[in-house]
Amino acid sequence: MSKLSLPKDKIKVLLLENVHSNAVDLFKRQGYGQIEQVGEALDETELKARIADAHMIGIRSRTQITKEVLDVADKLMVIGCFCIGTNQVETNAAKMLGIPVFNAPYSNTRSVAELVLAQAIMLLRGIPEKSWITHEGGWMKSAAGSYEIRGKTLGIVGYGHIGTQLSVMAEALGMRVMFYDIVEKLALGNATAVRDLGELLNNSDVVSLHVPSTEMTAGMIDKACLRNMRKGAHLINASRGNVVDIEALAECLSDGHLAGAAVDVFPKEPASPDEIFESPLRGLKNVILTPHIGGSTMEAQANIGTEVADKLVKYSDNGSTLGAVNFVEVALPPQQNAVRFMHIHRDIPGVLSKINGVFSSRDINITGQYLRADGEIGYVVTDVIGDLDVGMGIRRELAAIEGTVRSRFLY
Numbered sequence: 001m002s003k004l005s006l007p008k009d010k011i012k013v014l015l016l017e018n019v020h021s022n023a024v025d026l027f028k029r030q031g032y033g034q035i036e037q038v039g040e041a042l043d044e045t046e047l048k049a050r051i052a053d054a055h056m057i058g059i060r061s062r063t064q065i066t067k068e069v070l071d072v073a074d075k076l077m078v079i080g081c082f083c084i085g086t087n088q089v090e091t092n093a094a095k096m097l098g099i100p101v102f103n104a105p106y107s108n109t110r111s112v113a114e115l116v117l118a119q120a121i122m123l124l125r126g127i128p129e130k131s132w133i134t135h136e137g138g139w140m141k142s143a144a145g146s147y148e149i150r151g152k153t154l155g156i157v158g159y160g161h162i163g164t165q166l167s168v169m170a171e172a173l174g175m176r177v178m179f180y181d182i183v184e185k186l187a188l189g190n191a192t193a194v195r196d197l198g199e200l201l202n203n204s205d206v207v208s209l210h211v212p213s214t215e216m217t218a219g220m221i222d223k224a225c226l227r228n229m230r231k232g233a234h235l236i237n238a239s240r241g242n243v244v245d246i247e248a249l250a251e252c253l254s255d256g257h258l259a260g261a262a263v264d265v266f267p268k269e270p271a272s273p274d275e276i277f278e279s280p281l282r283g284l285k286n287v288i289l290t291p292h293i294g295g296s297t298m299e300a301q302a303n304i305g306t307e308v309a310d311k312l313v314k315y316s317d318n319g320s321t322l323g324a325v326n327f328v329e330v331a332l333p334p335q336q337n338a339v340r341f342m343h344i345h346r347d348i349p350g351v352l353s354k355i356n357g358v359f360s361s362r363d364i365n366i367t368g369q370y371l372r373a374d375g376e377i378g379y380v381v382t383d384v385i386g387d388l389d390v391g392m393g394i395r396r397e398l399a400a401i402e403g404t405v406r407s408r409f410l411y
Contacts, residue, residue: 006055006408008032011316012075014050017041017060019082020305030313041271048072056312058082059089061292062271067093077406078315080308084108084295085240087213091326095377098344098405100327102311106161107303108295112210113166115294116236119262120170120206121149122288123234128260129285145259150174155204157197157221158211158239159185166208167191178204182216201229206236213240223248227257234260238294241265250280253287262288319381319410328372328379338367338383340410341394346403347378354401355380358394377405 008031015023016038027035041062042050051057051065051073058080059065065079067090079089081103091101122128124147133140154170156163156179167177167188177191180200187193194200197220201207207229211217221235221244229235235258237244246267252258263281269292270277281287295304314320319342322331345351352371359366359382368383398407 008316009034011055012036012053013056013058013312014038014054015058016063017082019058019060020301022302022305023058023082023309024305026306026309026313030317032313032316044069051076056080056316058308058312061085061088063088065089065094070094070097070099073099077408078102078312080312082301082304082308085213086325095326096405098377100315100321100324102308102315102323103325104304104307107307108297108300109161109165111297111300112162112238112294113169115264115290116162116166116208116238116262117169117173119236119288120154120208120234123206123236123260123262124149124152126260126286128288132285152176152205153178153203155179155200155207156191157181157200157207157209159193160210162238163208163210164188166210197225198228201225204230204233206234208236209239209243211239211243213242218242219245221245221249223251226252229258231257232259234258234262236262238262238264241267241269247280250284253281253284258286260286260288262290264290264294265292317410321379328374328377330370330372330379330381332370332381335368335383335411338385341382341384341398341407342410343380343382343398343401343407344405345378345380345401346405347373347375348403351378351401351403352380355382355398358397358401359384362394381410 011032012034013027013032014036018039024035047063047069051069053075055075056078057076060083065088070093076099079094079099079101081089081101084103084105086101086103089101094101126145130140151174153176156167156177159179159181163179167179171177171189171191178194178200179191180194180197185193209221219242223245226248235249249261253261266279281289311323318332318334319340320330320332321327322329343355364384364386366382367385370381372379395407395409
């Protein structure tokens with residue numbers, strides 16, 4: 001009978017920042033009992049202390065997992081980001097240590113799209129300023145500057161999962177939709193693709209940004225782009241904080257070139273609720289400011305809790321890396337009558353033959369083998385038949401192969 005090199009009841013799961021209870025429930029259903037929950041992000045010192053004996057860690061957006069943190073996480077085998085982004089993790093450093101990083105890129109798609117659509121309606125109606133005046137005791141009862149969303153043009157920059165869902169919802173309310181993406185995308189409904197960003201900016205009543213954080217998108221909506229927008233238009237950014245030149249945006253809003261904006265993400269965001277939020281957009285009455293809550297609905301957090309926990313369990317249980325953001329992806333079927341070994345190594349010649357040599361030297365029959373490599377890290381999962389035991393020294397010999405990062409006896 002085979003024995004796990006790391007049985008489930010020995011695996012410690014550390015969940016920070018109030019990860020949804022769905023994740024905890026899923027771990028428990030799958031036999032993981034050592035679950036530590038922390039309701040907040042930890043500073044580097046405390047994080048190093050807590051992560052030192054953790055095998056899995058689940059975080060949201062505030063916890064920073066740096067190379068220095070990873071260097072003390074000797075037992076850590078996988079990281080789960082219970083959110084869309086993974087910028088808070090040094091993913092390449094994790095990869096070189098053989099630690100896949102998983103996230104939930106699509107679980108809050110609907111939540112973000114709904115917020116953007118609501119903000120578009122509020123901006124076109126001039127609600128931010130009217131609400132502000134009413135709070136101050138005024139009574140701005142006027143139709144001036146207030147418009148229906150029907151018949152207006154929505155320009156979507158980035159036609160991915162959120163952009164496409166927003167497109168369909170906006171069109172259902174009577175908007176004309178155009179979109180710009182650097183990749184050829186199939187238009188949904190009656191949306192129109194444009195090949196030039198300037199064309200979209202110049203012809204949209206509302207521009208909504210849905211792009212990832214990359215070198216190409218950093219600062220892409222600069223002063224020139226903002227000035228190229230139609231006078232009296234509105235800008236919505238629920239993507240990444242470094243995409244828009246905030247100072248230039250504040251200037252365009254203050255001098256009346258743009259009628260309004262809604263911003264949910266910022267270049268610098270408070271690390272905790274106790275830190276003061278600073279931005280040149282504060283105090284502008286034609287701006288909706290929200291604290292990075294585009295995907296923060298109860299439904300989205302529940303979905304994220306289930307999705308990420310499921311990915312972590314599948315990796316731990318059978319070695320599947322499908323959905324990892326920093327690791328070669330291997331979708332692995334569970335095996336009923338086989339023993340499975342996983343081996344992560346530097347991508348150098350000869351490793352696979354040495355792995356196979358470990359089994360052939362013992363007359364062990366390999367029934368399935370899965371290999372992926374990316375030039376830096378190689379990942380081999382081997383299924384064999386036989387009545388094996390960790391006492392046979394197989395895992396120890398696999399770990400001794402030159403270039404090995406880590407190995408494990410899965411089942």
